[in-house]
Amino acid sequence: MSEERMVTVLVAVHAPEVEAAAVTVLGAQPQVTVARRCAELAELLAAAEAGAGTAAVVSGDLPGLDREAVARLRGAGLRVVALEDPATPAERLAGLGSDVVVAEGDMENLVAAVRGAAPEVAPPAATVPDLGGRPGTLIAVWGPSGSPGRTTTAIELAAALAGVGAATPRRSGLLRRSRPVPPPNGARTVLLADADTYASSVTSRLGLLDDAPGLAAAARAAGQGVLDVVTLAGHSPVVLPGVRVLTGITRASRWPELPAASLDMVFQRCRELAAWTVVDCGPVLETDELLTYDTRAPQRNGATLSALQAADVVVVVGGADPVGLQRLVRGLEDLRDTAVPVPAARLVVVNRVRDSAVGRRAESQVRDALARYAGVDDVHLVPDDPGGLDAALLAGRVLAECAPGSPARAAFVGLAERVRELVPAPV
Structure with missing residues (x-):
């Protein structure tokens, strides 16, 4: 018979009487050692990162x-074991990412949880609405630096997935607060999230007021373990038929408000709220620890890496000019070598395809260049349409509202069909 594994426990419980009871019970168990009784969270984290324990018992307060x-x-x-108390229910502790949640006075289940077993009486799970099918699909729209059209692609793709058409009611005013708009018949709900920590622009592009960054608010709720679908819906109002928007940060200096650990939960909730989630990502993929030599420093690019890791489809966007194509080739290499796994299917999109920038037969030139230098044989091309795109930018609208006959809009509708082929919508 194999020997039972030794468990070294770090205890950080706020209430003295509960801490004393937990330490007494755990200390009396064979193969269980209470290595440290931590007075505060900072001490617990320091001990954990120093390798002083294999399990942590923490109180919700x-x-x-x-x-x-x-x-x-x-x-x-x-292994993180959280103790439930009246002020911090099990749903919140589970939302924080704890491995196991046990009742405050249930010492028998506490011992089992520390050893790695599930408690005999599981806490109530957080309420998740029944969408009648599998969770929604997450699409990350990424591209290298240089304004290749990431935000435009994300917005138009979201509108196309939602089925926004020429019959969409016109909206008045360049700067406006979002208002409820009923989705078109038969359309699936789409959530557009702005996770660009360098140049967030979905708000400006759609003519919305930028006084309430919805993604940062959702990340704060996720960080406290209280983000549910209802809360997320409150932070992502409907601005187009079938399209909700999680607005981005109002200033680039606010990037620490989007930690990757919180956004992981935000994106999970997005799948529960919408059939399609389109995330506009920033251009930089480097992990900041390599730049700062501090493994505990906040990651400015954590939002982009979190979205790429969670995505079912990554839409890689480049510009159709010599500089843009060169950046796209290098960007595809960077995406392959990124520090986090990106298992998603990829679609390469090249915007503003025109003869004046790449020569005659621009479409063929772009395809040949990407096939030769990046090994990409399947490219989705979006023709240049300065008139339609400028009109949409000026009015703060999508192409379906102000230029329904735009060739660029037709290309984005085709891109939406390609995405549907890769990952069918929930049924």
């Missing part, structure tokens, strides 16, 4: 405990 702290504990290799 521990000051500073949030999803990012739990992610750090789990990243250090610890």
Whole structure:
């Protein structure tokens, strides 16, 4: 018979009497050692990252405990066991990412949870609405630096997936607050999220007021373990028929409000709220630890990496000119070598295809260049349409509203069909 594995426990419980009971019970168990009784979260994190334990027992009312702290504990290799109390219900603790949640006075199940077993009486699970099928699809729209049209592609793709057509009611005013708009018959709900931490522009592009960054608010709720579908819907109002928008940060300096650990939960909830989630990502893929030599520093590019890792489809966007194509080739290499796994299917989109930038037979030239230098044989081309795109930008509308006959709009509708072929919508 194999010997039972030794478990080393770090305890960080706010209430003294509960901490004493937990330490007494755990210390009396064979093959269980209480390595440290931590007075605060900072001490717990330091001990975990120093390799002082294999499991952590934390109380829900521990000051500073949030999803990012739990992610750090789990990243250090610890099993996180949270103690439920009246002020912090099991749903919130589960939302923080805890491995197991047990009742505060249930010492028998606490011992089992620390050893790696599930408690005999599981806490109630967080309520998840029944969408009548599998979770929704997440699409990350990414491209290298240089304004290749990531935001335009994300917006037009979202509108095309939602079935926004020429009959969409016109909206008045360049700067407006979003208002409820009923979705068209038969359309699936689409959620457009702006996760660009360098130049967030979905708000400006759609003519919305930028006083309430919805994605940052959702990330804060996720960090506290209280983000559910209803809360997410409140932060993502409907601005087009069938299209909700999670607006981005209002200033680039606010990027620390979008931690990757919180956005992982946000994107999971997005799948529960909408059939399609389109995420506009920033252009940079480097992991900031390599730049700062500090593994605990916030990651400015964590939002983009989180979206790419969670995506079912990655739409890679480039510009149809010599500089844009060169950046696209290098960007595809960077995407292959990124620090996080990106298992999603990929679609390469080249915007503003025109003879004046790449020579005669521009479509053939772009396809040949990408096949030769990037090994990409399947490219989706979007023709240049300065008139239609400028009109949409000026009015703060999508092409379906102000230029329904635009060749660029037809190309984006075709892109939506390609996405549907790769990942069918939930039924």
